[in-house]
Amino acid sequence: MSTFYDEIGGYATITRIVATFYEGVRSDEVLRPLYPEEDLGPAEVRFRDFLVQYWGGPKTYSEERGHPRLRMRHAPFAIGPVERDHWLQHFREGLDAVDLTPEQEEKFWDYVTHAAQFMVNTFD
Template sequence: MNPPTIPVVDVRPATTHFESIGAEPAVTRIVDAFYRQMDTRPEAREIRAMHGPDLAPVKAVLVRYLCEWLGGPKHYSAERGHPRLRMRHAAFAIGAAERDAWLACMHAALDETDIDPAMRDTLMQSFFRTADWMRNNGR
């Protein structure tokens, strides 16, 4: 008589969004496309004006933040501490129009970089919740 078979359980962690979209190179492409959208969309003029002329520093920060937010390396927190997004953006008037412009730029960036449509929809739902929470102006 054979002993009972013990099922093998895979204990590896589930694939993160970071891994499934292509890790840091994909995040960098998304961030580049996002700011390209911000530079060209008329409805994004106000949020683009919240940034300096040189986008390189803010792009680097957004890449680190999104990498961590998507489940990748925690370089953002190691360098800057807790994200404290509302505090870091408190100096900027963020209303529904600014939220919607940011989301439009991000949606277009995800489309431009060929993110899987199901993943794009999942990310956009999360981006909406965060962007809506960032509002600090009743406009």
């Protein structure tokens, strides 16, 4: 049975999306302070592995980190509408960097826009 992960090109596609996303984060004055690690590499690996697993690929994320618990893991960081919008801007760049069908792109974008809104924890 084919998964969405398989349909979009698997590991290579998600790796490209996430790498492009982090290229934007590296120089983003709003988002960069939300990443306490000087090296964004580990965060990039965690995000890639999460998306790989979410869309039907290997379960590396859960094997290494347990349940995603996204809100709990992001709770220490003030994430408001401005941060959400910057995050989505860079994710949009990631999606634009790969060759998805309009239907695949819509499915992916729907998920990330809902997830980004779910992470908002402040309106200050």
